[in-house]
Amino acid sequence: MAFISRSSPHAYTAGTTGTVMLTVLLATLPGIVVLTFYFGLGTIFNLLTALLFCLGFEALALQARKKPITFYLKDCSAAVTAVLLALALPPYSPWWLMATGCFFAIVVAKQLYGGLGFNPFNPAMVGYIVLLISFPLEMSQWAAPASINDNQSLPSLLESLRQVFAVQAFDGYTAATPLDILKQNTSLELSELYASTPAFSQGRWAGAAWEWVNLSFLLGGVFLLYKKVFTWHAPVAMLTTLALCATIFYDGGSSSSTGSPLFHLFSGATMLGAFFIVTDPVSSAVSNRGRLIYGALIGILVFVIRVWGNYPDAIAFAVLLMNFAAPFIDYYTKPTTYGHGANK
């Protein structure tokens, strides 16, 4: 029996930034499909407008910085930012909202700092936060799953186009998200709340539609882990501390309950954040030990802001706060070089 013997290195395809980014894009597909299934074409419109504006702004910024445009567009990093921003914004976002978000994500958060690899903050999250604090009304208009909204159906193509091009805003298709409902709840015990609100009663364990959205992003995340696009440290640490905090503060379902661990893990942007945003290679901590700390602190911050903060969800704030801290974490978690003594 003849074995082909080859010396290392055994990997023979050079991974470029472009292929990594394309893998990430591929991994968001299940999430996009599930979002579209529950919330209608809004997600697709978001994706289209976000891609258009992000790539456009990227090209303009590169032109202004006198850099080769096609070379940098081909690394698909702007496309990943666009997709993450599109998934984070409420479906059917009007075009001007998306344009503002893309401008701050690509031009301010990325290109002004020197382009991919030099941005201290996650571009998509910067865009998201600017929109969240500037346009609270538009940013809280999440479309409701068809089974919950007043019309019991998803908006038609024409209605969606009117909304996206800001000709005529539709109503009756939006509803509070489960995180919102729990935050506003002050009188009902959790079991009563679950029975009386369709957003919960139609769900199995965390809230209608949202549990499946989160599961699909989890699936994409596991695929990326399998592909070794990132290591397990940051997402696992984040989900663990989030679940831990939720368990510690879960009081069995009183009217002031903070929600069960399952609820926190499968609501809002938890899984999208854990696998697609916390793992951003540029703005996160670098070493494995650093990533554990980085992820764990994001998990704690997400819980703290969700429960005691002013906003229903907190991934973006938690990630940006920890982006600040990432260089600091790196400084104290420098791995020891093989063959050398421990750092003093």
Next chain:
Amino acid sequence: MSELREITVNGLWKNNPALVQLLGLCPLLAVTGSVVNALGLGLATLLVLVGSNVAVSLIRNAVSDAVRLPAFVMIIAAFTTCAELLMQAYTYELYQILGIFIPLIVTNCSILGRADAFASKHPILPSALDGFMMGMGFLLVLLAIGILREILGAGTLFDNMHLIFGEAARSWKLTVFGENYKGFLVAVLPPGAFLIAGLLIAIKNMIDIEAKKRAAKNRAGVVKGSKRVRTTGEVA
């Protein structure tokens, strides 16, 4: 009178307190939400700066080095109190809007900085001009940030100008983006002030770099065949 000219250029551009020295950023970022606030605080600062520079210059030979800083601070505090009382008397509403930032002019580093770095070493006329030009440089930057933030944040320009200029100024208000403009909230909030101040600094640096490049181009090139030793890079 090239010295006076240099003082002017320094205050307005080359050594601008807000864009180059980065002093007095606290009021710069806090009160520039609208043009009227920016103008009010800018004028108050200008008044204090000119007054303190003249006063410090007057006593510059009488005060010993050991006690000069406390003396300067006392002078600045006195002028700030004057400005505060004047605003209470004539622009009471604006005084209430600006609130704590009027007394805080005392702690504006650019004022103490000019007193110590310039006025304590120069005669009265240059000191007065330096105070005026530094104050104008600060005021102009405040105004630029105020204009940008008011337009982006509220979609208006020169709103509430009657607080400074009296009833006739009520009609100065311009609506830039139409009545339906919702307002870009981030521009009014503190992050917007940082963003816009950063943008202005970047623009200033860009203009300086361009000017430098042009100057380098206009300088006579090396004459062919000359035996002069050439150096690379910048030679001061």
